[in-house]
Amino acid sequence: MKPRTNKRRSHGKPRHAATYAPAPRSSSRHARKSPLVGVLLVMLAGLLFVGMLVGLGQCTAPESAPKNAEYVSPYDWSSLERTGDRLAYRPGGSLKSQVGVDVSDHQGFIDWNAVAADGIDFAFVRIGNRGYTQGGLSADARFDENVRGAQAAGLQTGAYFFSQAVNTAEAVEEAEFVLAQLNGRALELPVAFDHEPVADPNGRANNLDKGTLTAAAIAFCERLEAAGYKTMIYGNNGDMARYDRTALGNRPIWFAEYDAAVPRARFDFALWQYTNGGTVAGISTSVDLNLRMTEAL
CATH class of the missing domain: 1.20.5 (Single alpha-helices involved in coiled-coils or other helix-helix interfaces)
Known part of the structure; x- marks a missing residue:
C-alpha cells in the first residue's frame, strides 16, 4: 500500500472623479x-x-476578509518518540498508541507468533483487490492464513481491500466480495477502503471525479457496516484530496505518509502508516508499519 488554495477577493476603494465648472464672471x-x-x-x-x-x-471602506481558520491537530507531536523504526505517542508520559503491520501475500509466509513477540500489537491483512486494467476481482492468496495466524497470536486484526471501482455498483460488488471472503469472521479493527491511482496510464480508475469516488467509498462502507463491520478510508494527502471528506462522515482515516518527522495531514486521522520499510521478526521482507492512536480507533 502506499498532497487548495483559497482566493481572497480584493476590495479597492472606488475612484471619485470631480469636475469643476468655471465660475461665472461677476459684475460686482x-x-x-x-x-x-x-x-x-x-x-x-x-x-x-x-x-x-x-x-x-x-x-x-470594507472590513478585511476573515482569514481561513488554521487546522489544529488533536495530537501533540512533540510527544512522539522514536526507537529505531518503532514509534510511540506519549502525551504527558502516558502511552496512547500501538504499533502494527499491514500485509499481503507479497510478504510470503509470516510467523505470527514471532511478530507478536517483537512488540507488534495489531495487523491489517489484505483481503483482495480489483485489477486496475481489466477490473477483475481477486482474493489475496494468503488472506485466510494471515488473518487466522494474526488473531491466533493475539493481535487485534483488521483488513483492507484495494479498490479500483469506477462507480457505486462496482463498489458494492467489491463489498460483497469482501463479505464472502470474511465469511462471518469477526474482526477487532475496521475494514479499510483503499482506492489509489496507479502508475499505469491505462489505470481504469485513475481519473474519477470527486463525486463519483466519494459515492463509491460510501457505498462500499455502508454495505459492510450493514453486515456489522466497522470501516475506514485509506490514503495519503493526494488520495484524500480526491474525496469530499465532509461527505465521508465520521469514518476514521488511515493516513499514509512515509519518512516524515511528524505527519503533515491537514485533517484528523486515527492510524498513520509511517514507513514501508519496517523490519519485524517473523516477516522475511520489509513491511509497512503503522501507528494506531488508541483513543481514536
Whole structure:
C-alpha cells in the first residue's frame, strides 16, 4: 500500500472623479477689486471637498476578509518518540498508541507468533483487490492464513481491500466480495477502503471525479457496516484530496505518509502508516508499519 488554495477577493476603494465648472464672471465692484476673497473661497471649497472624500472613504471602506481558520491537530507531536523504526505517542508520559503491520501475500509466509513477540500489537491483512486494467476481482492468496495466524497470536486484526471501482455498483460488488471472503469472521479493527491511482496510464480508475469516488467509498462502507463491520478510508494527502471528506462522515482515516518527522495531514486521522520499510521478526521482507492512536480507533 502506499498532497487548495483559497482566493481572497480584493476590495479597492472606488475612484471619485470631480469636475469643476468655471465660475461665472461677476459684475460686482467688490469682486473685481478683491481677488483675495475669491482665492480664499476656492481654497475653502477645496478643503471641504477633500474632507468629504476622506469621510466617504472611512464610511465605505470594507472590513478585511476573515482569514481561513488554521487546522489544529488533536495530537501533540512533540510527544512522539522514536526507537529505531518503532514509534510511540506519549502525551504527558502516558502511552496512547500501538504499533502494527499491514500485509499481503507479497510478504510470503509470516510467523505470527514471532511478530507478536517483537512488540507488534495489531495487523491489517489484505483481503483482495480489483485489477486496475481489466477490473477483475481477486482474493489475496494468503488472506485466510494471515488473518487466522494474526488473531491466533493475539493481535487485534483488521483488513483492507484495494479498490479500483469506477462507480457505486462496482463498489458494492467489491463489498460483497469482501463479505464472502470474511465469511462471518469477526474482526477487532475496521475494514479499510483503499482506492489509489496507479502508475499505469491505462489505470481504469485513475481519473474519477470527486463525486463519483466519494459515492463509491460510501457505498462500499455502508454495505459492510450493514453486515456489522466497522470501516475506514485509506490514503495519503493526494488520495484524500480526491474525496469530499465532509461527505465521508465520521469514518476514521488511515493516513499514509512515509519518512516524515511528524505527519503533515491537514485533517484528523486515527492510524498513520509511517514507513514501508519496517523490519519485524517473523516477516522475511520489509513491511509497512503503522501507528494506531488508541483513543481514536
